[in-house]
Amino acid sequence: MASKIVPTQTKGLYDCRVLSNDEVARGIFLMRLHAPEIAARVQPGQFVNIKTQPHDSDEIAPLLRRPFSVCQTDRNAGWISILWKNVGPGTRMLSRHPIDTVLNIIGPLGKGFELTDENAAVALVAGGLGVAPMPILAAALHERRSSFTVLLGARTSAELWGKEELQRFGAQIRIATDDGSAGHRGFVTELLQNWIKEHDPIASRVYSCGPMPMLERVASICSAAKVRAEVAVETVMGCGFGICMGCPIQPREGVEQFGRYYLACLDGPVFCADDIRYESTSH
Amino acid sequence: MASKIVPTQTKGLYDCRVLSNDEVARGIFLMRLHAPEIAARVQPGQFVNIKTQPHDSDEIAPLLRRPFSVCQTDRNAGWISILWKNVGPGTRMLSRHPIDTVLNIIGPLGKGFELTDENAAVALVAGGLGVAPMPILAAALHERRSSFTVLLGARTSAELWGKEELQRFGAQIRIATDDGSAGHRGFVTELLQNWIKEHDPIASRVYSCGPMPMLERVASICSAAKVRAEVAVETVMGCGFGICMGCPIQPREGVEQFGRYYLACLDGPVFCADDIRYESTSH
Amino acid sequence: MNPLRIKIARLEFPNPVFVASGTFGYGQEAADLANLSALGALITKSIGAQPRRGNPHPRLFETTAGLLNSIGLQNVGVQSFIQEKLPFLRAQRVPLIVNVAGRTIDEYEEVVTALEAHEGILGYELNFSCPNVKEGGLEFSQKAEVTAVATARIRKLTKRLVIPKLTPNVTRVSEIARAAESEGADAVSLINTLTGMAVDIETWRPRINTIVGGYSGPAIKPVALAKVYETAKAVNIPVIGIGGIRNWQDAVEFFLVGASAVQVGTANFVDPRTAEKIVNGLQEYLERKGLASIDELRGGLRVEKRG
Amino acid sequence: MNPLRIKIARLEFPNPVFVASGTFGYGQEAADLANLSALGALITKSIGAQPRRGNPHPRLFETTAGLLNSIGLQNVGVQSFIQEKLPFLRAQRVPLIVNVAGRTIDEYEEVVTALEAHEGILGYELNFSCPNVKEGGLEFSQKAEVTAVATARIRKLTKRLVIPKLTPNVTRVSEIARAAESEGADAVSLINTLTGMAVDIETWRPRINTIVGGYSGPAIKPVALAKVYETAKAVNIPVIGIGGIRNWQDAVEFFLVGASAVQVGTANFVDPRTAEKIVNGLQEYLERKGLASIDELRGGLRVEKRG
Numbered sequence A, B: 001m002a003s004k005i006v007p008t009q010t011k012g013l014y015d016c017r018v019l020s021n022d023e024v025a026r027g028i029f030l031m032r033l034h035a036p037e038i039a040a041r042v043q044p045g046q047f048v049n050i051k052t053q054p055h056d057s058d059e060i061a062p063l064l065r066r067p068f069s070v071c072q073t074d075r076n077a078g079w080i081s082i083l084w085k086n087v088g089p090g091t092r093m094l095s096r097h098p099i100d101t102v103l104n105i106i107g108p109l110g111k112g113f114e115l116t117d118e119n120a121a122v123a124l125v126a127g128g129l130g131v132a133p134m135p136i137l138a139a140a141l142h143e144r145r146s147s148f149t150v151l152l153g154a155r156t157s158a159e160l161w162g163k164e165e166l167q168r169f170g171a172q173i174r175i176a177t178d179d180g181s182a183g184h185r186g187f188v189t190e191l192l193q194n195w196i197k198e199h200d201p202i203a204s205r206v207y208s209c210g211p212m213p214m215l216e217r218v219a220s221i222c223s224a225a226k227v228r229a230e231v232a233v234e235t236v237m238g239c240g241f242g243i244c245m246g247c248p249i250q251p252r253e254g255v256e257q258f259g260r261y262y263l264a265c266l267d268g269p270v271f272c273a274d275d276i277r278y279e280s281t282s283h
Numbered sequence C, D: 001m002n003p004l005r006i007k008i009a010r011l012e013f014p015n016p017v018f019v020a021s022g023t024f025g026y027g028q029e030a031a032d033l034a035n036l037s038a039l040g041a042l043i044t045k046s047i048g049a050q051p052r053r054g055n056p057h058p059r060l061f062e063t064t065a066g067l068l069n070s071i072g073l074q075n076v077g078v079q080s081f082i083q084e085k086l087p088f089l090r091a092q093r094v095p096l097i098v099n100v101a102g103r104t105i106d107e108y109e110e111v112v113t114a115l116e117a118h119e120g121i122l123g124y125e126l127n128f129s130c131p132n133v134k135e136g137g138l139e140f141s142q143k144a145e146v147t148a149v150a151t152a153r154i155r156k157l158t159k160r161l162v163i164p165k166l167t168p169n170v171t172r173v174s175e176i177a178r179a180a181e182s183e184g185a186d187a188v189s190l191i192n193t194l195t196g197m198a199v200d201i202e203t204w205r206p207r208i209n210t211i212v213g214g215y216s217g218p219a220i221k222p223v224a225l226a227k228v229y230e231t232a233k234a235v236n237i238p239v240i241g242i243g244g245i246r247n248w249q250d251a252v253e254f255f256l257v258g259a260s261a262v263q264v265g266t267a268n269f270v271d272p273r274t275a276e277k278i279v280n281g282l283q284e285y286l287e288r289k290g291l292a293s294i295d296e297l298r299g300g301l302r303v304e305k306r307g
């Protein structure tokens, strides 16, 4: 079935103060932002689009905003956090910002994960920075009292983040690293295969975020096992809210989608795993 | 007579560490740079062309270098200083740099003041940031044991800098401010007129730097009084060393200049006051 | 009296700051971020006769101070536009101009004819940067004759504003503009995107799927200003200036070289409130300069030689 | 074997990184900042038949990631070039190409004829962006016929390299390039500057004295790449790519779209060692990619559709 569009009538444009911006794993930073309106409304899997220059800066580059999954939200304290890594000009700009820098943010954006009420067995599968949306998702699952397992993949233990954070929500954690420096030596998708063996497909649900090749693997494993899976994709975005049409995602053959592309920022970033094609989408 | 071109065979391109960058008057900053090769060779009135981004930065804007008069030089300690004011992107960039930032600098550039050996009466006339080249000039005059007077003009006392610095070289200082908050209320050129009355024109010499309209006034006062004067002009520059031809200065009618423009960066920035035309040269 | 009010032909616009086609969707997507009623006009994403899915990924690449795009005119088609998008737009208090795209002149006619039956549309901006199948993919407005014929045929169909939107990828854009003017265009808008490209030096692939694409953003502003200046001197109809406008200062430059109105494009992606901010900035600028209206700014460039 | 060696016609160049006309003076000014012998070739500031004083101030204005200029072909004239500049250049170990400017084809001929009598010049780059007095100021290379005639007449005068330098301000630069090729050009170089402008919104004056001027720098790179790509596909002579090149990565993009050599322009003002740095960067890149020579890079763009 095709993912449906959630009306985005609740998004807004806000100037948000940086509350903290700390390296939480090697090269990986957690930035907390004062954004009460977003914190109150954001759903797991939604993202924010950040102007990486300070709001009062007249620096032109980077020209466009940069999208980041909401990692954590604290409705009462009115903050959200994003987990980011320095890969280019936009994220390098983020690394410049001391506490109290004010950033202009649009959010919450996009369609998040569909949470099950059924007390199904749930696995969260994250590769690399794909762990970013997992804490807010884990918190939501925890609220609904559903127990769940998190499968965390990283290149090496030094680049691993989220274990403690996720355990706070009663998650069982299984870890895989490419170099075996923590947990299973190998791919997180191998952990997924084992996890699926342990559970009844009909009563199981998988949520995943990470690099496209990993998501593709998750999709094929799950569809083979007839397990319902949702994936959060990352693609280049021009606007983040549907006016540039710059973020196409190919529907899988046969998926009824009125012969058009999905737009990652409106129809996604979360899709049913077997609705989309997994071409590389980073520019 | 036409100013002659001094061969610039001694210029170089250097990475220089910022030793200090302090506000020395309201909105006016003095930046000291470790640049032993330049310090050893720079002549009064010469300038340096600075890439305002840190040498290892990949920020594109500002695209071009920005030229600054050398204000002070310490051959032994191997540093030079520039006096600067925030007027746009390039100078705003300078304000970002903490101590130990490394800047790429080309210098020394251009043709400086011609110092007199004759023990003539000398007046240095500076308007606003035109005081920048005066300390290095005063030091040179001091070495030659010539006594001299400095006429300092500023909008207001808060924006006045150089008094103590120049007195160290035995300069007599006279001050003029637009608002009368220090010294004479009015233009520095009025001080010049008085000074000229007190001296024998043939045995007098004037060196001036400041905004074009002020230099124009200095030129007409001096030529009327038959006093030899040199002025340091500030014009927009593309390269600073003669390859872009972007810094034309009009010769005054009648000045033999092979029917071409002067180039401020090669033939100047110091010119004989009556060799050039004083059209506004800031872009 | 509103100093920002302008007229194109007999029609009044509350202010001269429009949002450019393809950079504001169909209005709805930005409605809760920007105040639509603050816009001088909203110009829709190009509409064709049939829905088009557009080009595959990657469609965008950010360059130095610019943006390359190859959306491929993805659009819902004129019928679903009328059913799904027009009602919302009509309900807004914003002057509406529909941008029309086609691969043949017939397609432009088909779209305009369909839209003529419906209220709430002030005019049509004709996207003459589309590849013309009859001319081997040459953009419609790369040839004066084609521009003239296409303009004339649309002119016959409607009393609404007809505004050919011109490509900058020509030797003399003013000649193209004159051809449009001679066939009854009410105004011309320019520039559409410059042809540009970028390459990934690791994969050796083009950065966007169509190899070359449309170049927009601050980097193209100097080119846009020169084209608008050239055109405003050559025609007697209003020229709508487009290209790299991010703030009111940019807009003032376009008015000074002869633009009657401006459009904000790429900047909407960064801040969908850009147009509204420009309107406020223009108001203050006029006051500070003691100008009674935007007309006193238009073409005010001082070109007397100096020095 | 030097992997960066390239050939244009029968002539060898030590590497494919040249410095562009008007951005490196006559070599002497930069000689103590940059290592001239590291350049693939040095192309002089445009030389005319007579000395020209050029345009009054202001000649330069920095825009967002770009530069507007209106130098006005200030130059010493061919005779003083021969007497004052050529001896120094000849003494350097750098391949020398003289860029020739004219207001009429006769002037190009006059300059080339004068230079033919002197050693140490590998070829002539013909600045066909000069306003052609016979064509009402249209740039020579804005018309294919004019480009063909001018190229043919210069070709008759010399066995040295004849390299027409083309303006980007045209509808189809590849057609102009073909016209040059058909009349015996050994190569074409492009792009010269785009036409651009900027306005001071306080004084209402143009930012440069000629109102519109030449736009260069990083901002024009995507346009330059698209023009070089279009041209390299259309002609069989080498294409020398120019436009916004600041580093070796930029240069690699130009080679991948089909350039046989590149020229560094505006970047020289910021760092006169740019060309030398690019040469080193290219060497390392070839090694890292396991490529034996720059030829294996040229035109390597991978255009097969994906997704």
Ligand SMILES: Cc1cc2nc3c(=O)[nH]c(=O)nc-3n(C[C@H](O)[C@H](O)[C@H](O)COP(=O)(O)OP(=O)(O)OC[C@H]3O[C@@H](n4cnc5c(N)ncnc54)[C@H](O)[C@@H]3O)c2cc1C
Residues within 6 Å of the ligand: A047, A062, A066, A067, A068, A069, A070, A082, A083, A084, A085, A086, A087, A088, A089, A090, A091, A092, A129, A132, A133, A233, A234, A235, A236, A237, A269, A281, A282, A283
């Ligand atoms: C919905 C969504 C959620 C995201 N969530 C996060 C997050 O929580 N944490 C995080 O660190 N990043 C996240 N990203 C990716 C993030 O937006 C990019 O890392 C960022 O835009 C890079 O910008 P840059 O200027 O630093 O690097 P660029 O110069 O733009 O790119 C540098 C490198 O990163 C690649 N890249 C650029 N943009 C993307 C992208 N959108 N997706 C994948 N690769 C890209 C480029 O191909 C290039 O190789 C998300 C992207 C999307 C669309």
Ligand SMILES: Cc1cc2nc3c(=O)[nH]c(=O)nc-3n(C[C@H](O)[C@H](O)[C@H](O)COP(=O)(O)OP(=O)(O)OC[C@H]3O[C@@H](n4cnc5c(N)ncnc54)[C@H](O)[C@@H]3O)c2cc1C
Residues within 6 Å of the ligand: B047, B062, B066, B067, B068, B069, B070, B082, B083, B084, B085, B086, B087, B088, B089, B090, B091, B092, B129, B132, B133, B233, B234, B235, B236, B237, B269, B281, B282, B283
């Ligand atoms: C030989 C020489 C010596 C100089 N010495 C000094 C110095 O010692 N201290 C100092 O503060 N400045 C000096 N200047 C001026 C300095 O180069 C400019 O202030 C600087 O380039 C401005 O760059 P920006 O990017 O900050 O401002 P821009 O955005 O480039 O300009 C901001 C404003 O300053 C004006 N401006 C820009 N460049 C110049 C210029 N070259 N001359 C006058 N006005 C200009 C512009 O018209 C604009 O109004 C010197 C200039 C020259 C040519």
Ligand SMILES: Cc1cc2nc3c(=O)[nH]c(=O)nc-3n(C[C@H](O)[C@H](O)[C@H](O)COP(=O)(O)O)c2cc1C
Residues within 6 Å of the ligand: A238, A244, A246, C020, C021, C022, C023, C045, C046, C067, C069, C071, C073, C099, C127, C165, C191, C192, C193, C214, C215, C216, C217, C218, C220, C242, C243, C244, C245, C263, C264, C265, C266, C267
């Ligand atoms: C992503 C994108 C999509 C565009 N789509 C259209 C379009 O559908 N029709 C059209 O006439 N112009 C389209 N344009 C061109 C813009 O309307 C505008 O003419 C151009 O971008 C220059 O303005 P700018 O520099 O302010 O963006 C598009 C531009 C961009 C960046």
Ligand SMILES: Cc1cc2nc3c(=O)[nH]c(=O)nc-3n(C[C@H](O)[C@H](O)[C@H](O)COP(=O)(O)O)c2cc1C
Residues within 6 Å of the ligand: B238, B244, B246, D020, D021, D022, D023, D045, D046, D067, D069, D071, D073, D099, D127, D165, D191, D192, D193, D214, D215, D216, D217, D218, D220, D242, D243, D244, D245, D263, D264, D265, D266, D267
């Ligand atoms: C200040 C300046 C002067 C120039 N003078 C000439 C010239 O005399 N002859 C010429 O053919 N091109 C001239 N050019 C164009 C450059 O050679 C080059 O084609 C153009 O600047 C694009 O390259 P770039 O972006 O690397 O600067 C000049 C460019 C600049 C910026």
Ligand code: FES
Residues within 6 Å of the ligand: A236, A237, A238, A239, A240, A241, A242, A243, A244, A245, A246, A247, A263, A264, A265, A266
């Ligand atoms: S990012 Fe603009 S439409 Fe999706």
Ligand code: FES
Residues within 6 Å of the ligand: B236, B237, B238, B239, B240, B241, B242, B243, B244, B245, B246, B247, B263, B264, B265, B266
């Ligand atoms: S600044 Fe380039 S020649 Fe003077």
